Amino acid sequence: MTPAIRTVLGDVPPAELGAxxxxxxxxxxxxxxPGQELDDPAAALAELRSFAALGGRAVAQWTPWGMGPRNEDLPELSRQSGVHLIAATGMHQAKHYAGLPHGPLTDLFVHDLTAAQPKAGLIKVAGAFHHLDEHARHTLAAAAEAHHATDAxxxxxxxxxxxxxxxxxxxxxxxxxxxxxxxxxxLLRFPDPRTHRQAAESGAFLAFDGPSRAHHTTDWLLLETLSTLATAGHAEQLLLGADTTTATARSTADGPGMAFLLRSIQPRIEQELGRALASKIFVENPSRAFAAHWR
Structure with missing residues (x-):
């Protein structure tokens, strides 16, 4: 079976994903x-276009079930921007919900991945601070079952x-x-190099996300962290994302936004760590991380 990346406009070959x-x-x-909602399709389109103008070709939206992902709006945004969009199912921490769904979570996740319109292409779940609480264990178990059913x-x-x-x-x-x-x-929010190394040695992908958000005081360690992990043999597991969670953080609202990744971070990686590593982080690694042998 040939692997594919499940976007909101259909499955695409990994080689077509792009930056x-x-x-x-x-x-x-x-x-x-409260008061920090992202719910404006016009603003979302403007942000996608700012990313596309710098060569961005794909975005993974990690907004899961019940947190206003507006997945029904994503296909038209993808068409208008020319950017591949990967939608999410799954569930965040319990504090982010006024009420939880009825029925087995696994069934919900599998439906979103295989039957919903548009289909989700990843399962988003969450841990707790320095531990896994009961909710996290429950949602992680459901995510594992949905993965085994679909390969998501x-x-x-x-x-x-x-x-x-x-x-x-x-x-x-x-x-x-x-x-x-x-x-x-x-991972950069808790910049423990030993934990990073152990996580990398497992074979998992490591996502460093949210550069230049005001409360992220560890951003200055990003290039050093990427360099250390790449030198240790984990260059093919590194990913970067902007993790824009408020309207004021968007590039179209005078924040760093999605465009910051390609306008500022990518050139620094190319200059200081090499073009080959930048290509892995932005193009090659995501094409493998999000690809699945869909069932």
Missing amino acids: CNAHDHLFLRSPAL PIAVHLEGGTAALDVLHLLCVTHLVPPHRIILGH
Whole structure:
């Protein structure tokens, strides 16, 4: 079976993905973030066009079920911007929901991945701060079951960048998910090189996301962290995303936004770490991280 990346306009060959923002949000809402909703399709389109103008060709939206992903709007945004969009199913931490769904989570996730219109192309779940609470264990188990049913990649929000090894143990050891089907997000928020190295040695993809968001005081460690992991033999597991979660963070609203990845971060990586590594991070690695042998 040939692997494919499931976008909102259909499955595409990995070679067609192009330069990818591996973790972002076009739409988002949560009772834990009142007044910070992303819910404007026109603003989402403007942000996509700013990214495309710099050579961006793909965006993975990690907004899961119940957090206002507006997946029904994504196909037209993809058509108008020329950017491949990967939608998410899954579930975030319990605090982000006024109510939880009825019925088995696995069934919900599998439906979104195989029968919804448009179909999701990844499963987004979350850990807790420095541990896995009952909700996290429940949603991670459902994500593992949905992965085994579909081969979809599992993208994990690590709260404050923590509990990466706990997540890997639960998914890989307890639920037998191959580590290369897992994307660990927010790792730079807890810049422990030993944890990064151990997570990389498992075979998982490592996502460094949210550059220049005001509360991320560890951004200055990004290039050093990428260099250390690449030197240790993990260049093919590194991903970057903008993780835009508020309207004011968009490039079209005087924030860094999606465009910052290609306008500022990519040139620095090319200059300081080499064009080959930049190509892996933005093009080659996402094409493998998001590809699946869909069932």
